[in-house]
Amino acid sequence: MTAPPQDLPHIAARMADIAPFHVMELYTRARQLETLGCRVIHMEVGEPDFPTPEPVIAAATEFIRKGDVHYTPALGIPPLREAIARFYQERYGVTVEPERIAVTAGASGALILALGLLIDPEDRVLLPDPGYPCNRHFVRTFEGRPQPLAVTPQSNYQPTAAQVEQAWTPRTRALLVGSPSNPTGTMLDGRELAALAATVARLDGHFIVDEIYHGLTYGCDAETALGISDGVFVVNSFSKYFNMTGWRLGWLVLPKTYVREAEKLAANLFISAPSPAQYGALAAFKPETIEILEGRRREFQARRDFLLPAVERLGLRVYAAPAGAFYLYADSSALAPDSFKLAWQLIEQAGVAVTPGVDFGAHQPERHLRFAYTVSREKLEEGVERIARFLGQS
Amino acid sequence: MTAPPQDLPHIAARMADIAPFHVMELYTRARQLETLGCRVIHMEVGEPDFPTPEPVIAAATEFIRKGDVHYTPALGIPPLREAIARFYQERYGVTVEPERIAVTAGASGALILALGLLIDPEDRVLLPDPGYPCNRHFVRTFEGRPQPLAVTPQSNYQPTAAQVEQAWTPRTRALLVGSPSNPTGTMLDGRELAALAATVARLDGHFIVDEIYHGLTYGCDAETALGISDGVFVVNSFSKYFNMTGWRLGWLVLPKTYVREAEKLAANLFISAPSPAQYGALAAFKPETIEILEGRRREFQARRDFLLPAVERLGLRVYAAPAGAFYLYADSSALAPDSFKLAWQLIEQAGVAVTPGVDFGAHQPERHLRFAYTVSREKLEEGVERIARFLGQS
Numbered sequence: 001m002t003a004p005p006q007d008l009p010h011i012a013a014r015m016a017d018i019a020p021f022h023v024m025e026l027y028t029r030a031r032q033l034e035t036l037g038c039r040v041i042h043m044e045v046g047e048p049d050f051p052t053p054e055p056v057i058a059a060a061t062e063f064i065r066k067g068d069v070h071y072t073p074a075l076g077i078p079p080l081r082e083a084i085a086r087f088y089q090e091r092y093g094v095t096v097e098p099e100r101i102a103v104t105a106g107a108s109g110a111l112i113l114a115l116g117l118l119i120d121p122e123d124r125v126l127l128p129d130p131g132y133p134c135n136r137h138f139v140r141t142f143e144g145r146p147q148p149l150a151v152t153p154q155s156n157y158q159p160t161a162a163q164v165e166q167a168w169t170p171r172t173r174a175l176l177v178g179s180p181s182n183p184t185g186t187m188l189d190g191r192e193l194a195a196l197a198a199t200v201a202r203l204d205g206h207f208i209v210d211e212i213y214h215g216l217t218y219g220c221d222a223e224t225a226l227g228i229s230d231g232v233f234v235v236n237s238f239s240k241y242f243n244m245t246g247w248r249l250g251w252l253v254l255p256k257t258y259v260r261e262a263e264k265l266a267a268n269l270f271i272s273a274p275s276p277a278q279y280g281a282l283a284a285f286k287p288e289t290i291e292i293l294e295g296r297r298r299e300f301q302a303r304r305d306f307l308l309p310a311v312e313r314l315g316l317r318v319y320a321a322p323a324g325a326f327y328l329y330a331d332s333s334a335l336a337p338d339s340f341k342l343a344w345q346l347i348e349q350a351g352v353a354v355t356p357g358v359d360f361g362a363h364q365p366e367r368h369l370r371f372a373y374t375v376s377r378e379k380l381e382e383g384v385e386r387i388a389r390f391l392g393q394s
Numbered sequence: 395m396t397a398p399p400q401d402l403p404h405i406a407a408r409m410a411d412i413a414p415f416h417v418m419e420l421y422t423r424a425r426q427l428e429t430l431g432c433r434v435i436h437m438e439v440g441e442p443d444f445p446t447p448e449p450v451i452a453a454a455t456e457f458i459r460k461g462d463v464h465y466t467p468a469l470g471i472p473p474l475r476e477a478i479a480r481f482y483q484e485r486y487g488v489t490v491e492p493e494r495i496a497v498t499a500g501a502s503g504a505l506i507l508a509l510g511l512l513i514d515p516e517d518r519v520l521l522p523d524p525g526y527p528c529n530r531h532f533v534r535t536f537e538g539r540p541q542p543l544a545v546t547p548q549s550n551y552q553p554t555a556a557q558v559e560q561a562w563t564p565r566t567r568a569l570l571v572g573s574p575s576n577p578t579g580t581m582l583d584g585r586e587l588a589a590l591a592a593t594v595a596r597l598d599g600h601f602i603v604d605e606i607y608h609g610l611t612y613g614c615d616a617e618t619a620l621g622i623s624d625g626v627f628v629v630n631s632f633s634k635y636f637n638m639t640g641w642r643l644g645w646l647v648l649p650k651t652y653v654r655e656a657e658k659l660a661a662n663l664f665i666s667a668p669s670p671a672q673y674g675a676l677a678a679f680k681p682e683t684i685e686i687l688e689g690r691r692r693e694f695q696a697r698r699d700f701l702l703p704a705v706e707r708l709g710l711r712v713y714a715a716p717a718g719a720f721y722l723y724a725d726s727s728a729l730a731p732d733s734f735k736l737a738w739q740l741i742e743q744a745g746v747a748v749t750p751g752v753d754f755g756a757h758q759p760e761r762h763l764r765f766a767y768t769v770s771r772e773k774l775e776e777g778v779e780r781i782a783r784f785l786g787q788s
Contacts, residue, residue, distance in 0.1 A: 009598070010567075011655060012514050012536070020658045051461025060670070061455050067445025069640035105499050105642065108664050120406050121515055121537055137662040142406070143515055143537050173404075204403070246463035246669030248499065248642075257402050264414045268531040270502050274668040275640030276454070 018137045023355040026343060030353045041383035043371045044353040046182065048326070050243045050296050052280075055289045060247075060280030069275050074267035075259075076103025076251070077278050083285050084251055094227040102252045102262050105273045107212045107237040109266075110252035111138045114233045116265050117258060118206050119144040123173035128159050129361030130329065130368070132182045132210065136361075139176075147172060150363040153319030157184040157329070161195040168203050175200050178210040179225075180217060183360050183370040184329040185322025190223040197229045208233040212250070215241030215293065217324035218301040231255050238277070240325075241293060242284045247277035300326055303373040303380055310384045311371060314391065326373050329360075333367040335391060343369060350390040352383045412531045417749040420737060424747045435777035437765045438747040440576065442720070444637045444690050446674075449683045454641075454674030463669050468661035469653075470497025470645070471672050477679050478645055488621040496646045496656050499667045501606045501631040503660075504646035505532045508627045510659050511652060512600050513538040517567035522553050523755030524723065524762070526576045526604065530755075533570075541566060544757040547713030551578040551723070555589040562597050569594050572604035573619075574611060577754050577764040578723040579716030584617040591623045602627040606644070609635030609687065611718035612695040625649050632671070634719075635687060636678045641671035694720055697767040697774055704778045705765060708785065720767050723751075727761040729785060737763060744784040746777045 023044050030040045063069070075081065081098040088096040104110040111134070119125065121143035127135050129148035136146035149167055151157045164175055175196065179188040188196070193209070200207040209225040211234055225232045237250035254262050266272075283289055308318060308328060316330035336342040343356040357368030373380060388394040417438050424434045457463070469475065475492040482490040498504040505528070513519065515537035521529050523542035530540035543561055545551045558569055569590065573582040582590070587603070594601040603619040605628055619626045631644035648656050660666075677683055702712060702722060710724035730736040737750040751762030767774060782788040 009651075010512070010600075011652070012510065012512055014514075015511060015655050015659065018658055018662055021661060024661065047465055052458070052463045054461070057458055057461055060458055064446070064451055064454055064458070064670075067448070067451055069446045069638065071441055071639050105668070106665060112663065116406065116535060117409060118404070118406055120408075134662045141510060141536075141663065206404075244463065245465050246666070248664075248666070248668045258405070261402070261405060261409050264412055265409065267415060267418065268412055268528045269506065269535065270642075271500060272640070272642070274499070274642045274671060276458075276670050277668060 014140050014143070017140045019133070021133060022340070022359050026347055026353055026355070029347055033347070033351065038351055040347070041352045041379050041386065042375055043373070043380070043383055044355045045374055046327070046372055047245050047374055048240060048243050048296070049374050049376070052244055052247070053242070053284070053289045053292045055283040055286050056244065056280045059283035060276050063279035064276050072272040072275055072278060074263050074270070074272055076101070076273060080278050080281055083282060087285050088224070088226060092224050092227055094224060096226055096253055097256070099259055100254050100256055102254060102266060103273050103278060104250050104252055104266070105248045105270060106239060107210065107235050107250040108134070109270060109273065110235040110250045111135070112269065113252050113262055113266055114208055114235065115139060115142050115144065116269070117261055118174055120173070122171060124169060124171045126159070126164060126167055126172060126175040128157065128177055128181065129363040130157070130183055130357065130365070131361060132178055133359050135176055144173070148361055148363065156186040156320045157181055158186055158188050158192065159196065161199040164196060164199050165203070168205070172203070172205060174206040174208055176208040176210065178213070180213040180222060180324030182213070182325055183327050183355070184320060185325040185327045186320050187217065187222055187323050190228065193223060193225050194228045197225065197232055201229070201231060206233060207231070208235065210235045212237040212240055213325040216297060216300060216326060218304060220323055222324060226253055238281050238284060242281070243293070243296065244277065244281065244284070247280060248274055249277040249281055300373065303377055306377055307371060307373050307380050307384070314384065314387055314393065316369070328371040328373070330369055330371060331367050332369045338366050339369050340366065346387065346390065350386040352386050408534050408537070411534045413527070415527060416734070416753050420741055420747055420749070423741055427741070427745065432745055434741070435746045435773050435780065436769055437767070437774070437777055438749045439768055440721070440766055441639050441768060442634060442637050442690070443768050443770070446638055446641070447636070447678070447683045447686045449677040449680050450638065450674045453677035454670050457673035458670050466666040466669055466672060468657050468664070468666055470495070470667060474672050474675055477676060481679050482618070482620060486618050486621055488618060490620055490647055491650070493653055494648050494650055496648060496660060497667050497672060498644050498646055498660070499642045499664060500633060501604065501629050501644040502528070503664060503667065504629040504644045505529070506663065507646050507656055507660055508602055508629065509533060509536050509538065510663070511655055512568060514567070516565060518563060518565045520553070520558060520561060520566060520569040522551070522571055522575065523757040524551070524577055524751065524759070525755060526572055527753050529570055538567070542755055542757065550580040550714045551575055552580055552582050552586065553590065555593040558590060558593050559597070562599070566597070566599060568600040568602055570602040570604065572607070574607040574616060574718030576607070576719055577721050577749070578714060579719040579721045580714050581611065581616055581717050584622065587617060587619050588622045591619060591626060595623070595625060600627060601625070602629065604629045606631040606634050607719040610691060610694060610720060612698060614717055616718060620647055632675050632678060636675070637687070637690065638671065638675065638678070641674060642668055643671040643675055694767065697771055700771055701765060701767050701774050701778070708778065708781055708787065710763070722765040722767070724763055724765060725761050726763045732760050733763050734760065740781065740784065744780040746780050
């Protein structure tokens with residue numbers, strides 16, 4: 001947490017609790033080194049390096065060319081909501097009515113919508129720590145209170161039903177989890193999701209599941225919480241598996257009773273999600289797109305399969321198998337006591353950018369680094385080699 | 395205000411204060427009538443009917459084709475921030491440093507950013523009534539309290555400095571105005587802007603000015619609050635003058651001291667604004683684009699010049715000259731005591747869609763209708779004729 005600048009005449013109190021991404025400062029330094037001619041290996045960025053799939057480009061371009069780029073209905077164009085519903089049917093065998101799907105500007109828009117609908121001031125929201133840094137800031141934005149739940153390798157860096165039950169307070173309103181998780185890549189299986197959903201329902205709370213890394217799982221498939229209950233809120237995105245980050249498109253699946261309220265809130269806060277992205281995404285589920293994406297998924301798997309043992313050979317420890325996303329969350333304490341300092345040494349002295357644990361929470365952040373395998377195998381090899389050299393291992 | 399559905403297990407309290415747009419229900423009915431084969435004249439929609447200008451389409455298409463549609467810096471790509479700064483210099487002769495410009499997903503994103511930065515729970519925000527309906531909902535979203543300020547034709551439907559001073563309370567934090575205003579199309583001139591800015595500064599508050607209808611002014615130019623003070627927050631958009639509604643792109647100009655905090659909040663809430671829109675907008679300031687836009691501005695003026703006297707001939711009264719935007723705010727009380735009922739009669743019996751005053755606030759909404767001249771002159775003529783027939787005038 002950083003205090004706002006002293007020279008500001010006034011700023012909302014929430015801003016004192018909204019932290020910048022430390023990784024962005026590392027990234028800025030990396031870019032600066034690059035302008036000086038240095039070659040930096042980027043293992044800090046949570047963004048696939050792949051271009052938008054060609055069929056999506058073609059669909060978006062065809063739409064834009066007509067010039068008719070106007071607002072859409074607040075919850076998205078009907079054919080896209082229908083296509084997402086079909087995707088749930090085909091990929092998971094789960095029936096989700098199109099009207100329960102709100103198309104949003106990225107998962108960011110979906111999280112704003114879900115928390116705006118559910119969170120009152122002082123409401124607490126249970127969040128696994130380590131976890132996606134923005135989640136606590138979304139909660140704080142709506143004057144809720146993030147309630148961190150330390151998660152450990154023993155439970156695959158995921159909260160257990162018993163832990164949730166124990167941590168729950170009269171002011172706790174919701175549990176928000178990611179599966180696969182950022183930064184750990186670990187997942188909740190169907191049994192675990194069902195146990196969490198049942199516990200939260202019994203406690204009269206809301207269960208929000210971030211499934212934005214679905215599709216990017218290796219040697220296994222992720223289960224959707226929608227297969228377990230119609231009462232959960234599921235966040236998803238076209239950014240990661242579909243390689244559409246810059247388009248800003250995602251979705252929120254809501255319980256049916258909340259749809260009308262969500263429409264009201266979305267119309268007021270956003271008007272609608274970007275139209276070029278919505279029309280482009282109509283091609284995201286085509287067989288030829290899925291074929292491209294599945295090839296990239298195999299590439300991510302090959303990268304993980306290289307990076308995981310390589311990082312362990314460097315002396316870092318990955319305690320829970322990262323089954324999905326494109327991250328390794330590694331204990332760096334055998335190399336250095338302070339991962340934040342280590343991350344800065346790695347950028348300055350080895351030209352390798354990785355994310356320090358401090359971006360993901362307060363539970364042993366100083367012991368951890370996150371490695372993103374969002375660059376080519378060749379670059380990952382060079383990155384590992386550079387770290388080995390920095391550590392005096394080669 | 396509508397209460398949330400009774401069957402919801404729980405919903406945030408703010409949702410009871412976030413009203414749906416009544417016009418959306420009229421619009422839905424209009425679409426339904428159209429599917430039945432009726433021809434409806436749309437004078438309810440606040441969206442230009444023009445396509446995206448060709449140079450913007452070309453720039454966006456060229457960018458998308460390369461496939462490199464990734465996240466951008468949180469406050470926007472530097473060349474776009476620079477282009478917007480140049481636009482202020484060239485059009486207004488006002489110097490705005492590019493780093494003070496935050497590129498956002500529409501003016502909606504800019505309003506979220508400004509109010510998220512400034513508004514604490516229970517803070518009051520002064521809002522002209524009638525005014526843009528979403529403004530009070532943005533304030534409420536951040537747990538602030540909208541404080542309506544009834545504005546009348548005597549002050550051109552704009553607040554005066556004296557009125558602001560009188561209404562200010564110890565909990566009032568900001569004044570948010572639109573110039574040109576939605577729904578009235580009236581403007582604040584430089585002298586009035588300066589008086590408001592000085593008053594709000596003296597009261598230790600923030601002055602937020604919505605300038606999204608700049609460029610769409612007829613026989614006069616709008617003055618920007620940025621020419622008066624570096625301490626104001628100015629919201630703008632590519633939607634209206636630039637005809638880029640569906641792209642979802644706007645911007646917020648901030649006092650320099652707030653930029654770093656805005657960057658932190660934008661990175662957390664949005665990651666970045668849509669990349670295709672940002673690259674497309676690079677062409678929005680080209681001379682060939684401006685030429686197209688100025689032609690459309692003349693067309694809007696011709697529409698206004700037809701519609702204003704035509705509406706008055708129908709027996710409605712427009713008290714303050716609508717110098718900008720694409721709206722007429724007309725007193726309909728000589729025709730009917732309840733404009734909401736009248737709007738429904740017009741859609742059902744005349745096939746003409748207009749917006750009832752109730753969408754814009756609580757100050758005499760039942761006496762007013764908003765007419766949008768966002769359709770062709772020919773359609774406007776037909777709309778007027780249909781209303782005349784409905785009123786038994788022809």
